Structure formats: C-alpha cells, structure tokens
Amino acid sequence: MNETILKAENLSKRFESGRHKVRALRGVNMEVKRGEFISIRGPSGSGKTTLLTMIGCLDTPTEGKLLLDGEDVSSLPESGLCDIRRRKIGFVFQTFNLLPYLSALENVELPMETMEPSPEKRRKKAMELLGSVGLRKRMSHRPNKLSAGEQQRVAIARALANDPSIILADEPTGNLDTRTKQGIMGLLSRLNAERGTTIIMVTHDPAVCNSTDRMLWLSDGRILKKERKGFNLIRKKLMCPRCHCDIRPEFDECPGCKARLEPAGGPDSQSRKIEGSAGKSDPRR
Ligand code: ADP
Ligand code: MG
Numbered sequence: 001m002n003e004t005i006l007k008a009e010n011l012s013k014r015f016e017s018g019r020h021k022v023r024a025l026r027g028v029n030m031e032v033k034r035g036e037f038i039s040i041r042g043p044s045g046s047g048k049t050t051l052l053t054m055i056g057c058l059d060t061p062t063e064g065k066l067l068l069d070g071e072d073v074s075s076l077p078e079s080g081l082c083d084i085r086r087r088k089i090g091f092v093f094q095t096f097n098l099l100p101y102l103s104a105l106e107n108v109e110l111p112m113e114t115m116e117p118s119p120e121k122r123r124k125k126a127m128e129l130l131g132s133v134g135l136r137k138r139m140s141h142r143p144n145k146l147s148a149g150e151q152q153r154v155a156i157a158r159a160l161a162n163d164p165s166i167i168l169a170d171e172p173t174g175n176l177d178t179r180t181k182q183g184i185m186g187l188l189s190r191l192n193a194e195r196g197t198t199i200i201m202v203t204h205d206p207a208v209c210n211s212t213d214r215m216l217w218l219s220d221g222r223i224l225k226k227e228r229k230g231f232n233l234i235r236k237k238l239m240c241p242r243c244h245c246d247i248r249p250e251f252d253e254c255p256g257c258k259a260r261l262e263p264a265g266g267p268d269s270q271s272r273k274i275e276g277s278a279g280k281s282d283p284r285r
Helices: 048-055 078-088 104-112 119-132 148-159 178-195 233-237
Strands: 004-017 020-033 037-041 063-068 089-093 166-170 198-202 214-219 222-229
Touching: 004 048, 004 198, 020 048, 020 198, 020 222, 037 048, 037 178, 048 063, 048 166, 048 198, 078 089, 089 148, 104 119, 104 148, 119 148, 148 166, 148 178, 166 178, 178 198
Parallel strands: 037 198, 037 214, 089 166, 166 198
Antiparallel strands: 004 020, 004 063, 214 222
C-alpha cells in the first residue's frame, strides 16, 4: 500500500462574493496512499467540504497543486474535470441525493450510462452492487420506500458504479441513528478492505474516525499536524487465528506462520479459520 493516489501541495481556495472574501483553504498539504481509509474532522466552517470538493474535481483551487491518480487536476478545464469525476470519483453525501422518481436499481445504473453502452451489463452490475450492500430484495423500491440506512446503501452502491479510484464521502453518517451509522461504517470498512477502494470521509463524529486508518484534523482551512492512526473495523478483525498477524481478505495463506486459511465465508465474513480446523477463529481482537 505504498502507491500515492492523492497528493495536495499548498492547496488554497478563496471565495469572493462582492466585497466579501473567504479563505476556505489556506495551503493544505496532504498525501493519501492507494487503499487507505482516511477521515477528515474539524469544526463547522473549517473547510472540510471545500477540500472534498477540490479533491472530487467539482471545483478548482485558487492556488496550489492537486495530483489525482498521477494526473495534475488543479488547472483542468470543466470538460477535463467532468471526465475525471466520471472515471475516478464516487461521491456519497449526507443527504443521500438519490433521484426520487427512480428505483434503487435505476439510481445505481444511472452513472454508468456514459461509461457502459450495454443496458444489460449496466443492469447486471447494478444488481451485483446492490447485492453487495445487502439490498438484493429492495432493488425495485423507490427512495421514499427505503429507510435512511437503506438509502445510504443505495448511494454507496451508486458511488461504486464506475469502479472509482476514490470514494469521497461528506458526513455520510450525519443523518443516521447510532445503529444505522455503525452498519454504514461496517459496510464502508468492508468495501475498503475487500475491494481496496480508497475512501476519504469527512465527519464530525470521533467514533466514526476511530474506525478509519488515519484521521486528519482541519482547522481554519489548514491541516493541523494531528494525524492519528485509527483502526479499520474490518482489517482489525481479519487476522490469522494461529499467529494473530494481520491478513488481507484476498490471502489464502497467512503471511506470518504460513497456515492455510479457509476461504472467506461470504461478504459478511469478518474472520478466517485455518483449513481443516473445526474450532472457531480467535475472537480476541
Ligand atoms: P465545512 O465543511 O468544514 O463546514 P466549508 O468547506 O463548507 O466548511 O466552508 C468553509 C468556509 O468557506 C466557510 O466560511 C464557508 O462559508 C465558505 N464557503 C464555502 N463554500 C462557499 C461558496 N461557494 N461561496 C462562498 N463561501 C463559501
Ligand atoms: Mg461541510
């Protein structure tokens, strides 16, 4: 996990409306490795959404450089930004932003229209994605027939539609109760661990930060030197039951003690057993 997927150098953003000037970002420097799950925390108005907007190519910085997947996106014209958004970015918002007159399935199919010419392939993929977020039986429902947690799951499936390099989530659990929030965090952690999708998530919630790999603290448009290692919910649980070293979901052999591991038991499997052993996997972590 050493490849840099995102690098921001001295990123600044000024908004001007009439005589009013706001310096929303004041020289942000940050680097994210492929496959990381990062959270960004900070007080209201500290520039979190603005930073996500720059990273997501929805707007360009006033100054500074932004490299995304090796490409300098800081001064691209709108057509170039639009292309990057379509190919590389998946967005998840606090208010889900699903289209109310489309079913869950149609909402997930929609972003694929410009990328995948075959309607059959679009449908198949949307069905797979909704299955992977636990909504196989709710595909034909419109958003108003789904709970808040289910709507956010649809939004996450939609964000994955074009196999983005990065998922950007702005307060994705902000409108959810505690239990639903935990479910959504579990899902994001699993997608990050199993698919290797890089996730950058803005949140107010310290508990939510604790289940990511790393937290950045934004204050007054700057990142304070307060990076803290959290832990990824799912990575924490994927471990060798014999020597307790961390294993990645795709491994079928422990990199530490070389024990053969049984294949993961479906999408919700959060632990692994040694091949042929009858015992349960170690619950200590
Ligand atoms: P956060 O997401 O941390 O609450 P924002 O990034 O939304 O903060 O906003 C940072 C600052 O930039 C705030 O002072 C906000 O009012 C200002 N701001 C954000 N977007 C705009 C805009 N489009 N025009 C003018 N000011 C803006
Ligand atoms: Mg915000």
